[in-house]
Amino acid sequence: MSQVPAAARALRVLRFLASQPDPVALDRIARTCELPRSTAYHLVNTMIDEGFVVHLEDERRYGLGVAAFEVGSGFARQEPLQRIARRPLAALVDETGYGGHLAVLHGRDVLYVLEERAPGRPPLVTDVGVRLPSHLTASGRAILMALPASQVRALYPDRSAFADRRGTGPTSLSALRTLLSEARQRGYAVEDGDVSEGLASVAAPVLDHNGHPVAAVAVTFPTGEAPDAAAVAVRTTAGSLSRRLGG
Structure with missing residues (x-):
């Protein structure tokens, strides 16, 4: 006892x-x-x-509540998850030729905990330790799309919760819900120009044994390049990591 x-x-x-x-x-x-x-x-x-x-x-x-997800994100930020993801992320970058990263939810932001740069590609803003608004990033949307609607509502109770970066992206809960619904139908989240002009990303969630998203895997590429093959590779990598975590 x-x-x-x-x-x-x-x-x-x-x-x-x-x-x-x-x-x-x-x-x-x-x-x-x-x-x-x-x-x-x-x-x-x-x-x-x-x-x-x-x-x-x-x-x-x-x-x-949010504090529960922060605790979960704290686990995800620790070395076990990074060690598990390091080789699969490197393989993903080799396969696609695009820069890849692993991010976790931290409040209403995503925190980038692992990055793998593709040879010959310019550096990205998603360096390790960088935080960006979840609703503007593919990684954040991938995590949010796997959360219950009530948890998304708790994270975004009103318009003041929607931080702005480049004057694009959702500015209301209804707009965010539409993006997340589209992402769930596709099986992956996308972002095009909401973080950096001329760059787009695709991401998929990494799920734990309860089916809750603990992280997201993403690749970033120049706007206009077909994301379909990259999306398949990202989903495969995220699925492999989920299975390693019991998801």
């Missing part, structure tokens, strides 16, 4: 919420996690205060 019952209960709730495709009602949290309803209520409200849970009042449901 845990010597810190409250911590064990909180982690049990987090693990349960992370396994669900959509936010859930309090009664279901209490029942599944074997908690008294009053205990579950106070527990999730404390977790809301800390940013690990969000309460969707209109639906009377609870889902993971």
Whole structure:
């Protein structure tokens, strides 16, 4: 038995919420996690205060908050994921001839944690340690398209959440949802000129054992070059990494 019952209960709730495709009602949290309803209520409200849970009042449901994704991104930024991805990313760059990178979600930004430059290609802005707005990048859109709609809404509650870089890209939740819906239908996300003029990218999500996106794999190429072959290679690489993570 845990010597810190409250911590064990909180982690049990987090693990349960992370396994669900959509936010859930309090009664279901209490029942599944074997908690008294009053205990579950106070527990999730404390977790809301800390940013690990969000309460969707209109639906009377609870889902993971931004802080939970930051913890997940923290794991993804550590060496295990980079070590797993290094060789597949290098192989992807060799296959496509384009620069490739691995990015993770950090709040509303993506953080680039691994980059592989293609010989003869100019350097990109997506160097290791660089952060860019998720909604403007292919990598960010690839991660967002794999998140539940409620989590995307929590990340982008109003227009002020949509940072601007070049005067392009979505500026509202409805516009972002349209982009993400198109990306899901294709199976990969795209970006053309929203980050750097004359450059486009394609990206696909890397999923963990719960089906949640922990990272995205992408390649960047000059605007106008056909992305189809690159998209197939990116999806194959992301799928391989997902399987390594149990996804």
